[in-house]
Amino acid sequence: MSNLAIETLSLGRSFGSNIAVGGVDIAVRKGEIYGFLGPNGAGKSTTVRMLCTLLRPTSGAAKVAGFDVIDTPEKVRLRIGVAMQEAALDDKQSGREILEFQGRLFGLDAKTRRERVEKAIHLADIGDSIDDWVRTYSGGMKRRLDLAASLVHDPQVLFLDEPTTGLDPISRVRVWEEVRRLNRENGVTVFLTTQYLEEADELADRVGIIDRGRIVEEGTPTELKRAVGSDLIVVELSGDIERAAEIARSLRDVSEVTAGSNGLAISTNDAAALISTVAVAFNQHGISANSLTIRTPSLDDVFLRATGHRLSTESVQ
Ligand SMILES: Nc1ncnc2c1ncn2[C@@H]1O[C@H](COP(=O)(O)OP(=O)(O)OP(=O)(O)O)[C@@H](O)[C@H]1O
Ligand SMILES: [Mg+2]
Structure with a gap:
């Protein structure tokens, strides 16, 4: 059987x-x-x-x-x-x-x-x-x-x-x-x-x-979330998202960058250490982010990575 x-x-x-x-x-x-x-x-x-x-x-x-x-x-x-x-x-x-x-x-x-x-x-x-x-x-x-x-x-x-x-x-x-x-x-x-x-x-x-x-x-939910990375820096921005993604990808200690419709999700092992580097790099390139926040990955991040768009409409990028 x-x-x-x-x-x-x-x-x-x-x-x-x-x-x-x-x-x-x-x-x-x-x-x-x-x-x-x-x-x-x-x-x-x-x-x-x-x-x-x-x-x-x-x-x-x-x-x-x-x-x-x-x-x-x-x-x-x-x-x-x-x-x-x-x-x-x-x-x-x-x-x-x-x-x-x-x-x-x-x-x-x-x-x-x-x-x-x-x-x-x-x-x-x-x-x-x-x-x-x-x-x-x-x-x-x-x-x-x-x-x-x-x-x-x-x-x-x-x-x-x-x-x-x-x-x-x-x-x-x-x-x-x-x-x-x-x-x-x-x-x-x-x-x-x-x-x-x-x-x-x-x-x-x-x-x-x-x-x-x-x-x-x-x-499993744990496997899927772990595959996104241990930490995420979520950047909300309205400008040139692709360019911002390129800049983020060029930074050290960034494992992956996913671009969505209203911003980026940056995967890293240590978001607290990286967040100021990201802010400075965006500033130098004239990119103004509406917000930068740190969180651990959710299934929505898994969804974004797999499809390029978010499942939940209310969540920020
Ligand atoms: N009986 C039907 N005749 C024609 N198209 C259908 C029929 N049932 C479903 N579809 C189409 O198949 C697609 C998938 O629909 P489905 O109902 O399986 O989605 P869903 O994931 O259950 O969505 P929801 O979360 O809104 O319930 C849609 O494009 C829908 O319009
Ligand atoms: Mg249904």
Whole structure:
């Protein structure tokens, strides 16, 4: 038996001339939490939908829980749980009805169903509202219900498509804790997509960074960040960024310079020692920086290095 829960080979999907996913190779071990990190339109949901047998690939192949998604979709479906980005919940059912329906759909006997639904109700954590119509629920309640519903049949592999988008910080941390617990206690393999750097950093054993349908980096968060360098000097500037990058590259003790749309990221082993050298060099060449700051690399720096642009729009260069 393979020790892989998810395995893809050049898996791709086009919509007409638009290549949503351009042939990705992914190998997720059993028991792993794999984070699929990328911006809007990168191809995250399309990948998840192919792995969950909701969408047919136009190229390549994939196996989930040991079964081919194209040849044996029903075998895959029995073994996976899915909480999609847009929770598809029937407004005119109560939370409890949705959970029970899920149990029946997967053919659980009455006793098991009762136990699992009780557990799921506890997990959804929506109190007495569990008997109200779903249409009265907040976005956060719907997301938690959807997550709980995806677990009723005790899946081996859980797919979560942006599980915390739109949640407040407290609900977000609660989802993280639940994902960790399921993974640790039940050994569930988790494939989770996210646009949030902290989420990938916090939760994932390994991260694949996807941009424009391609995986541009993959590794543990620590490995990926270490590859950027031990320290970063972040320079915000509006002038000639390429020229500033050239000047920075010519300095001693600079390991790497990445130019982005509003400045530079300079990797070095000792930013505190280098920062004044950078400031003086820019000054001598008439380059005026808006700010120079020191920090340790984040996954956003990994993203910038791999793609030339930042993932988070709010972060400074
Ligand atoms: N059913 C579809 N028909 C046509 N194009 C599609 C369809 N689904 C996705 N696409 C296109 O495929 C590309 C990838 O979309 P996808 O939904 O996989 O991105 P994503 O990474 O999940 O983005 P987001 O973070 O916004 O959810 C986009 O260009 C999108 O417009
Ligand atoms: Mg999506």
